[in-house]
Amino acid sequence: MSSIGSDARRLNGLHRISSLLVGIMLLVFGVLGFTNNLDFFSTTGSPVLGLSTNLLLSTVSVVVGAVLVGAAVRGGRFASTVSVTVGALFLLSGVVNVLLIGTPYNLLAFRMPNVVFSLLVGLVMLVLGAYGRFSGRLPSDNPYAAEQKHVVDAEGGDDRDQRLPAGAADIAAARSLADTERLVANGGGTEEQRRMLAEVDAIRDTGERRDAWRARTERGGAPA
Numbered sequence: 001m002s003s004i005g006s007d008a009r010r011l012n013g014l015h016r017i018s019s020l021l022v023g024i025m026l027l028v029f030g031v032l033g034f035t036n037n038l039d040f041f042s043t044t045g046s047p048v049l050g051l052s053t054n055l056l057l058s059t060v061s062v063v064v065g066a067v068l069v070g071a072a073v074r075g076g077r078f079a080s081t082v083s084v085t086v087g088a089l090f091l092l093s094g095v096v097n098v099l100l101i102g103t104p105y106n107l108l109a110f111r112m113p114n115v116v117f118s119l120l121v122g123l124v125m126l127v128l129g130a131y132g133r134f135s136g137r138l139p140s141d142n143p144y145a146a147e148q149k150h151v152v153d154a155e156g157g158d159d160r161d162q163r164l165p166a167g168a169a170d171i172a173a174a175r176s177l178a179d180t181e182r183l184v185a186n187g188g189g190t191e192e193q194r195r196m197l198a199e200v201d202a203i204r205d206t207g208e209r210r211d212a213w214r215a216r217t218e219r220g221g222a223p224a
């Protein structure tokens with residue numbers, strides 16, 4: 001069995017297990033909240049498993065828990081994406097709700113234990129969901145990098161993510177782009193060069209940035 005296949009199974013298992021465990025935990029918390037005859041929008045809440053909750057928070061917990069369990073069942077890129085998204089939402093919830101404690105806008109009945117729980121779970125889910133997937137440049141044996149290459153090849157394209165300059169035009173465009181970046185970084189360059197550079201800087205893929213720069217210079221822009 002190839003190392004890529006082995007890595008893919010390990011990452012898939014990590015993303016699935018983390019989604020499943022947090023999903024089950026939220027489902028249990030939400031269901032227990034339903035059994036406590038809670039008010040829907042109570043800002044004081046009632047204790048469940050050491051956390052404060054109301055019927056709204058219980059409902060949200062059940063929905064998010066079900067989504068995480070579903071993501072764990074599906075696995076792969078979907079599980080990773082859901083984990084990262086839910087983790088970011090948990091972190092945001094912790095930051096926002098700590099400001100709402102003691103106010104009429106504390107609709108989820110948060111208390112400090114809820115805030116700590118939300119921040120910790122959010123951080124764990126964000127880190128585990130992103131593990132092995134997001135970085136400046138994925139190694140060639142990473143299953144996500146391999147998956148991206150296989151998708152592009154299946155569609156009849158080329159591996160643009162790591163494509164090196166090919167031919168005189170590509171080399172000239174890459175050199176022009178690099179020279180312009182150095183010029184602007186040192187405080188020089190024309191307004192047109194800075195505008196063109198800002199446009200292509202929004203493109204993360206190296207090959208696509210080079211192609212976009214070449215297209216702009218060929219349309220009459222001012223290369224470095």
